[in-house]
Amino acid sequence: MRKISRKDFFKKACVAGACICGFSSLFIAEGKAQTQIDEPVDDKLKMVRSWLSVLLENINRELDEESRRNILKGCAVVHYEQLNMDEVLSPYVGNLSAFMAFLESNWGWKVSYDTESETLIADENKDYCVCPIINTKKDSAQGVVCYCSEGFAEKMFSKVTGKPTTARVISSVQRGDDRCVYSISFRR
Numbered sequence: 800m801r802k803i804s805r806k807d808f809f810k811k812a813c814v815a816g817a818c819i820c821g822f823s824s825l826f827i828a829e830g831k832a833q834t835q836i837d838e839p840v841d842d843k844l845k846m847v848r849s850w851l852s853v854l855l856e857n858i859n860r861e862l863d864e865e866s867r868r869n870i871l872k873g874c875a876v877v878h879y880e881q882l883n884m885d886e887v888l889s890p891y892v893g894n895l896s897a898f899m900a901f902l903e904s905n906w907g908w909k910v911s912y913d914t915e916s917e918t919l920i921a922d923e924n925k926d927y928c929v930c931p932i933i934n935t936k937k938d939s940a941q942g943v944v945c946y947c948s949e950g951f952a953e954k955m956f957s958k959v960t961g962k963p964t965t966a967r968v969i970s971s972v973q974r975g976d977d978r979c980v981y982s983i984s985f986r987r
Contacts, residue, residue: 851932852941859943868946875950878931888958895919898959919983920969921952928972928979942973952981960985 858867891898895912902908902921909922923929930948933941945968952966962985970980 855933855941855943867943868949871944871946872950872953874947875954878947879951879954884955885958888955891959893959893961895960917985919956919985921981921983922970923979925978926972930973933973942971942975945971945973945979948979949981952983956983956985962986 858870862870888898891901899910899912899919902910907924909924910919912919930944932947933944949966949968953964956966957964965984965986967982968974968979969982970976970978972979
């Protein structure tokens with residue numbers, strides 16, 4: 800099976816501007832996945848984006864952190880399945896070192912793993928948000944969607960390691976940080 804680069808990964812996921820659930824359009828420019836904020840958008844897509852933005856603001860305002868986290872982590876399955884991640888990850892199942900090397904060489908991540916504590920730090924190593932759901936504009940109310948990224952990381956690393964996994968966003972572009980970083984812990 801051929802290795803897929805992060806750029807190809809997003810191209811496949813966002814062919815012809817139809818990204819997951821139709822919420823956002825991405826394009827690849829200068830090696831970056833960016834949301835086409837200035838591109839003309841039809842009225843239905845504008846309504847969907849506005850609806851989603853209000854939903855995220857309400858979830859952020861009305862629910863406690865664990866409820867927000869649980870709801871949005873559950874949404875990760877849509878993106879994971881849409882990208883056919885089980886197939887993408889199949890060459891790395893049971894080989895965390897090879898998967899870490901893939902993340903570093905193909906996606907540009909910086910990854911470190913402490914074998915004693917079974918904790919991995921994954922730095923996306925980008926100064927922009929790669930989330931296909933929201934705009935690249937920083938918005939702390941929409942930063943709640945980062946919990947979805949935790950769910951995606953948990954599914955991805957659980958698949959590779961075969962262990963229950965807990966992921967936490969410790970740094971997020973959407974939340975005002977300079978890049979997205981995850982702490983990923985594996986349980987025995």
